[in-house]
Amino acid sequence: MKTYSISEVAKELNLTPYTLRYYDKEGLMPLVERTSSGIRLFKESDIAALKVIECLKSTGMPIKEIKNFIDWCSDGDSTLQQRYDMFMERKATVEAQMEELKKTMEVIEHKCLYYKTALDAGTEDIHKKAKIEISVTK
Amino acid sequence: MKTYSISEVAKELNLTPYTLRYYDKEGLMPLVERTSSGIRLFKESDIAALKVIECLKSTGMPIKEIKNFIDWCSDGDSTLQQRYDMFMERKATVEAQMEELKKTMEVIEHKCLYYKTALDAGTEDIHKKAKIEISVTK
């Protein structure tokens, strides 16, 4: 079975060997095998596990909580409920983040339009004047 | 015109007075008026500006870059192009973040299903066994 060195894995995941050793130290990678001389041999399954970790990180989950999950994985079937609950909670978090991003996007798009109009007019005053026009013509 | 104290504004925006003073120090709020004794008087328009700042922050924009934008605002119409470009770039950033979140969501939802199945079966082995079944029955 093909294995990968720490720097190969780092390159693939856009991390550094420092970061991977740091994850290891923090207990995020308990399953990685070693040569007799201690060099890490990453299997595809280890890389897949790291991708899940990166996924959890991208939801804003702190490393210490990710470690809990890794520990639950080692503990076997008795922790299935916790792991299910955790992913359901993550799902809710990501849904909330999506909602937030949508609102952010609305503001940004509004600003894009605002500045497009101002740019076409050559001045930001166009937006202030618009209101005056309305009150005058009303 | 109604004005608000620093702690009223902080409460409204879910920040602290410390944070608002920090923003001020970093040049993010150049327009806030003061009493003769130096106390900040926030207008509705200042709160609106702070909401835009919070919006930019939520896109991951660092405070130093937000300061550039604030400076451009003070510089008037000559910076309209920069400001437009900035918001267009933010738009692209947020779109990319949405794509990322979608991918993240797919992984999370897959994991939810995985653990739901395992939980119903009482063991994670159900997923390993499934593959064996296929190869046996094939």
Add this chain to the structure above:
DNA sequence: GCTTGACTTAGAGTTAACTATAAGGATTAA
């Protein structure tokens, strides 16, 4: 007059997640 909340400058502390260096050793490929 006293409390509350505002202000200032200056600087220290916090947190998370890296990121790096030192010092020493082992292994592997050209």
Add this chain to the structure above:
DNA sequence: TTAATCCTTATAGTTAACTCTAAGTCAAGC
């Protein structure tokens, strides 16, 4: 055999964005 890459422990530095304390002042409301 030499360079590159891996390992360790231990420790220190970095960065961003706060977060707080100290020490002293000021002003409004009860």
